[in-house]
Amino acid sequence: MAINTLRSVVVLDCPEPGKLADFYARMLGGRVEGEGRWVEVTFDSGTLAGRTLAFQEAEGHVPPRWPSAERSQQFHLDLYVPREELDAAEREVLELGAELLEGDDGGRRDFRVYRDPAGHPFCLCTG
Structure with a gap:
């Protein structure tokens, strides 16, 4: 039960x-x-x-640091967007206050990593 x-x-x-x-x-x-x-x-x-x-x-509050073993992310959110909308979605999240941490390696990966205004990592994913 x-x-x-x-x-x-x-x-x-x-x-x-x-x-x-x-x-x-x-x-x-x-x-x-x-x-x-x-x-x-x-x-x-x-x-x-x-x-x-x-x-x-x-x-x-001490924000996580990505990537870091000392201040690990503990969790992150994966937010899915169609690949053709990824650049527009990135512009929007940056305008809202996010920070790009890691790009998609010129389109070779299906995600980009960001930090929200309080430091929590999240990804915009196309996979």
Whole structure:
């Protein structure tokens, strides 16, 4: 028997939950709910419908460093986009405040690695 039910939610520690929630809501087409130390992004339609990303204030937050054994990423999000839309998607995430960490090696790989405004790595993937 299961002890409980796993909610469809991922929680990211960060210094400013509202700011990071806004970044992901704008990037993924979600809605920011709440304020303060815990903020959520919810999705009403598409492939993320019914899922939640949550952002929790963490005092003294030390962002992961990718790649690094000393400050490992611990997890990352893979976000899929059609290959023909990858360059446009990259422009959008950079305008929202992401930072490119590693390109796709001139199209030889099917992903590019970025850092969100709080330092968490994520990938735009075409595979």
